[in-house]
Amino acid sequence: MTGPRVARVLLDSPLPQLDRLFDYAIPAELGADAVPGVRVRVPLRSAGRTVDGYLVELAEAEDPDRPLSELESVVSPVRVLPDALYRLARRAADRAAGSASDILRLAIPKRMVRAEKAWATRGPAPATQPDPDVASWARSVLDAYPGLADAVAEGGRIALDAPPRPAHGSPPVGAWAILLGALAVETWARGRSAILVVPDHRDLAQLEAVLAARLPTSALVRDDAGRSGPERYAAYLRLLDPVPAVVIGNRSAVYAPAHDVGLVAIWDDGDPLLGEPLSPGVHAREAALVRQELEGSALVVAGHTRTTDVARLVERGWMREVPPARRLTPRVILSPPAPDEVRAARLPSAAFAAAREALRTGPVLVQVARPGYAPTLVCADCRTPARCPHCGGPLRRTRGGGAPECAWCGRQTRDWRCTHCEGERLRMASVGSERTADELGRAFPGVRVIVSDGSHPVTEVAETPALVVATRGAEPLAVGGYRAILLLDGDRMLLAEDLRIAESALRWWSNAAALAAAGAPVHLVGVTGPAARALATWTQPVYARGELATRVDARMPPAVRFARIEGPRPAVDACLAALRTDVPAIADADVLGPVVRRTEPDAPEGLRALVRFDYAHGAAVARSLRASVVSAAVRARGRGRDRAAAARNTLRVRVDPPDVEL
Template sequence: MASVARVLLDSPLPQLDRLFDYAVPERLSPIALPGVRVKVPLRSAGRMVEGWLIELGDPEPGGRPLSELAEVVSTVPLLPRRLYELARSVADRAAGSASDVLRLAVPKRMVRAEKAWLAAPAPPAPVVSPDAAERAAALLGAYPGLTDAVTAGERLAVDAPPTPSAGGLRGAWADLLAAIAAHTLAAGRSTLIVVPDHRDQSQVLDALGALLSDDAVVRDDARRSGPERFTSYLRMLHEVPCVVVGNRSTVYAPAHDVGAVVVWDDGDPLLAEPLSPGVHARDAALVRQGAEGSALVFAGHTRTTDVERLVQIGWVRDVPAARRPSPRVVLSATHEAESRGARVPSSAFAAAREALPHGPVLVQVARPGYSPVLVCAECRTPARCRHCSGPLRARRAGAVPDCGWCGRSAPGWSCANCSATSFRMASSGSERTADELGRAFPGVRVIVADGDHPVASVDGRPALVIATRGAEPPAEGGYRAIILLDGDRMLMAEQLRIGESCLRWWSNAAVLAAPGAPVHLVGVTGPVARALATWTQPAYARAELADRLPLQMPPTVRVASVEGTATAVDKAVAELRDALPDIPPSAVLGPVPQGEGVVRALIRVDYAHGRSLAEQLRASVVAAAVSGRRRGPRAPARTTLRVRLDVPELDL
């Protein structure tokens, strides 16, 4: 009796998100093994599609004849069973498709790299030297109980040391993460280290290089070429432990016997997956830990409300340091004798002047460019482009403004409100700040670090480093002073988590200071400023949770976004109310028009109803997709629902 192949189709259609049975022909029987990539016929479409062979089974007695597998694309089992089960669990939690998750986890096949991998011998088992093991133990010893907790596979929250490393060009946090990896590797198990961007990755790789050999570390990120990334993926498939360092998709890495997953700075938006089903790396790591029993460590200089909620309910354990140093934060404000509009108070200015002879000084600003915001000089109405209504900006002093959206220049601009023809600069970007401070400190080197001018690191010579938030380069030996500007403007953003974000931006900059160097936060008071000054970020997260709980704001509840036509959204909401009759009427916000016949509704439920919410919304998505297919080729675009769970903001 011929065996049956159960195949997951690689298709974006939600109604195809299940296993399909195909007969295995005799010619493919030796190579049609679980985990290989295959091509199969799709009767409804009359074409061939690719998919994953998940498992083999026996045909059902008296069942209808099955279509046959058409081709085995590769004989290499690229999809281990554990990775499929993880993708299935993550997709079910987010009301998404497993094939969408696998598309993020498995890189595109490269034939030449695959042939080279098949011909090469298996990599040797990495060895952690006694000296490296001793240094790792010393680093972990700063956190009582951390070593035993990692070995036992617990879920942990760790506040990283807020200091630079000995050389200053990487943070001490990178050494801590490397120590966790070395400890786990010494036990014969793999470690996954998930970081937001390439700058964090470089610091972790540098720290790992001081403890482990190169063959023990696998770099995994989208910045590598296709063959390099596919080769790294093949290396993980070997039954040899390793340390994988990469961005958000690394949480799915199929490394052998994973003993620890470390997520660094989970509040960074780069760890939120923009592609369907939009699962944050933090949530995927929680699903993986529940399935595999590995240790899970959330580390950062700040504590997100998402992690703090898990700490409060006892799902994650807080592991504090035996002794936690903190930067010397000064809350700077303008004095009575100074102009109220002074951007840099005299105390911060004096700190920069005193520190510059000894080394670099960091100045953090909110925005890049010269003057990102222009307003009418008469009525202060924001200057807008006459073509697309985008904001006008100035590239340099005296230049003709151009549009930040469409890029068109705006000669002869006039205000739409009062018809005035002159404008003024309402904000200072990184380049304008560099000009102003360069004039204030003549002869001092000025370095701009932002998205247009990336800087990897700064040497220890005197310099003014003007950096946008998140783009601050580490300095050799640490900065001799740090000035955090535009804090009041950052806090004015209309976002639920803006306080969390500002505290994270400022904390990540403050830890770049040399020991004892002052960190001046300019013009900010209130809970966020106090949390930075006292270095009590977890307490701020607890207070935020307490404030959001009575208002039913995330992450105290799970929030789902449902988009589609008004009819489809209303039907999905009605079916949800029938399936979950105990959710209150206030759980549904909207629907609100989004333009072009699309509306959006937000649904808030407690975590106990999260699984039922995901299952019901997924059923509505499939039903809408099937209904659209029946109405004609153009119908799916109008009727297909788009669902996203765990929305971080209540933004209709």
Template sequence: MSRRVARVLIDSPLPQLDRLFDYAIPDELSPAVVPGVRIKAPLRTAGRVVDGFVVEVSEESDGDRPLSELDAVVSSAEVLPERLYGLARRVADRAAGSAIDILRLAIPKRQVRVEKQWLAAERRDAPEVGAEAVDAARAVLAGFPGLAEKLTEGARVAVDAPPRLEGGRPAWTALLAAAAAVVLSAGRSVVLAMPDHRDLDLLHGALTDAVPSDAIVRHDAAQTGPERYRGFLRTLDDAPCVVIGNRSAVYAPVSRLGLIGIWDDGDPLLDEPLAPYVHARDAALVRQEVAEPASGERPALLLAGHTRTTDVERLVAVGWVEEVPAARRYTPRVVLSALSDSERPGARIPSAAFRAARDALAHGPVLVQVARPGYAPTLVCADCRAPARCRHCGGPLHAPGRGAVPVCGWCGRAAHAWTCAACSSPKVRLASSGSERTADELGRAFPGVRVVVADGAHPVREVDDAPALVVATRGAEPLAEGGYRAVLLLDGERMLQAPELRIGEACLRWWSNAAALAAPDAQVHLVGVEGAVARALATWTHGAYARAELGERAPLRMPPTARVARLEGDVAAVDRALATLREDIPDLPPDAVLGPVPVDRQGWPGARALVRFEYGRGAAVAGSLRASVVAEAVGARSSRRGPAKSRAPRNILQARLDIVEPEL
């Protein structure tokens, strides 16, 4: 006799459970078991009932096959549509991860009251974008010839946003809002991912002027649980909408998706810190490749920013993404300021930049960007210049204020009666200036001028157009009414000294985003920086800089010219995984594997290795590494015995793909 069988995805972090399990459907649950609903099912290997989602329901003719029965249907809400599961599966396979890890990011925790209201409510009608709003949106997109047509055709495009203010907001907000209005007017949904809440607020304000407010769905980590779940359920409706949110917004299961937009893809906040560690840009690329089931059309992909990352430039170079230049190029007035021969060596602000700030203060606010927050983030011994360290934990000492007792940055203890471990000197020296110390110094240099500090401890969203010195850390610059009359970019050389592969890209992005806040014709002074990064900022040729970076990394096969995977775990497990990889891909180059090298894993000896491979081998490498992870997890579960079980690391083998900083 035939019977109905549900194929279920179990909600479990164990890699060996990342597959669909067959369960028999009891007669009393049969009407409620449909694809997409939450269920509870017994897991015999664990001896308990676990949560899961129904992915498929089918008829089985072999009724004698022994199957466990579903325990319960949690809700009738179909929260896992086929399009969302398919996306999660593809993204997880590309990253050698689990689909359930992706779904945890995409589906918020259930809120019973909100869900009942959604089930009882009538379905919404498609929002209507007025003709005047569409005309205004097309006028904005006309600044990029052909962009409107490419968005409606489902193309992949890269756009360098104009670095200026329009109507009191950054110009990029009007660009994205216009793109959303044009696509929504065609009856298709839009998903826009932003790095942080400040970008979300700015874009939200621009969208309210371009599309109906009830069509905007916000997906924000700062929202309450009910708010997030209400917004998620709205995306399940057939009515198109515009979803704006953080990195996980790219998984919003909207119907008839017409556009996926990513703003400032170089921001590290778009890189997911949870397994399987997929960048929002990579998830968007995977999603754009899949055609909509109803229409057969693919959504467009818009990658916008003030700068061009090497990842996007590589896609442009291979023809996967098309660059759409602006009809009229706009560049800020960037001045490369350096100390003259007559100035004191070591001065932070050259005389030319100092004069520019003084003159600009007569007309409005001046922005001063610094590298770090606090008063003095770094202290050294005044005699031997050795770093000042805490005697308790070895952490770095910093000065919370002028004349204050040094404090440890790790344990927070005050370093009373500190002495240098190298020379026993009791004296310390300020080795760097944070935002608060810079504000203190500028306040003495410009008496009577208002000084505003904007950093993580002192968040400031906006400042008025009155004269003021705004000292801000990178990324925390407030928006000034009418724009800043001058911008001073300090500590550039110190920023470039960070031991990171992409530090040049990061600095160029920080400086460009700050320069975009300047008023028209305002000077932007980059202090004490020379070389390719400074020239790229001064000439506003970010694409050329990204191409040069790709040319330097290609011979070394450093990302993004090649993909890099990292294997870490038990020494024997890493060796077995590398051997399996060689067997699965016999023509893998001999120098593709770097390592393994020994590492400490919670007091246990371990190993780490890097694997460099071409993009065309991505599926094969990811499949091989994932199979090794699953095999080691199964073997570890069956072999754990005795008291060592509580002391051994939980994961015998871990694999992470698309490493940005390939360090052993």
């Protein structure tokens, strides 16, 4: 004899103590609609209110005599939470010591009634067959990588070095977009879905330009935050149809519930935009690794450089490399400025001559580190950084001859005085994109100068001669490629206090160099060392292996994993004590801190600690940290209903934080 059926519901709540399945009785009037995957509204007995959630599964009641609250209502009959998506969210959240509902909040768009009704009335998307010419195009592109198509068809895990050149044609796109587009088309032609995840809208536009011309409209689904709410929800509903699709999108697209996924591809995984800032902070690459393990789809991580994270996976044999049939690399020239030219100009004579020659036939790209005119000002006498007298923020100039203004509060400061030496004169400590444009405009009279940065975004430039001054990551695409590329401020980029700064700088330089036309010179100015040599010889994987070896010796990520713990002293101390008990392998040397973190003057003393651990102990560490978070949340909740006080006393945990500094 079986007991009554109950609905097991995951609540859509940020409270960590509610991150589990709750049993609810199913009233007779909802029996037909209460199916796994639908949105439901349920009562919370302790709070006396109703909350939204997802009906995950139907099960038999463990104790038929125990009274259960009933489902309040079924919000929508659409099964928006497939079982595969719930398992992915649960596994990714457990790995990061977070909540599955936080993952689902990123993966499932808000409900839009009008879009839902339109989807319900039109029926499932039609199944389409690939055009023979398109399939032939995909195979011809993949021929440059012997064995790649077979590895993807077999569900392999591949580290792919993308071709560093722009593709021919208009609109301009990178050859990497052609390669990933061909992989997606090949996967779709085999009757399976493909998911392509890229960092930002520029990359997304390139993929869309490649695929929109080769796939039916119903087969290409764009999933990104730049679309409106109804558009995102309509695209999500389309993916619920049992018809293969090619999904392109930003970091949350890695969770897209496409039908029978055969390929998940991540482009440029070192870009910080692929790291999720919201709790639990799961990087798109890590989510793709979890998904590949669960579903057996192929995984391709591609880029012009290789992160140390991917290098570790290749070294351990978990991913494999597929080299191209022939090696195509940019012509990189290291151009350290001569001693007598350091003060006179930012460009050495060789780079200046290369730019002048290239401007006869087309555009020249100049990459700089910072936007604006003078991003950093210092005292001209003692070189102390200039600070705002009102808020203490850094001073800068936004235009030549303008008054200094604060980068934080925006106030102008006309009567500035140095707090260190009483000096009254300011000088530039760094030069931004607009000042660089002014200097180059005077050096190359009559040449058009284009600035591309966060305030002046430019996505494409023509083949006509022009000087394009762009900040890192904001370089426009040039029709036919740039005739020369000058990489400035590399020495300043490397001064940032960041564990991964050399790795990041190599990625910035490589992505810019990949925009050069065939045979065009790429000058890296003022930089020497391993990262510069890796760019010059185009051996980024070798550099990543060497950097990884250094991290192994220092026990720093990604050779080991890290967790950051923040909160009031009692909660942090209790968390660390529980962690040492639950995971005896955690030694005292693996706990960095705790140290007092900066708080408001009247706030209770807070601590921050870092814990490093080997990958083999990841599951145990995550369980222990999650248990401590739940315990701290329950204690804070029990002290009263003051939400502000509860927030101050909350224990916060981040596994694999992007910044591991104390």
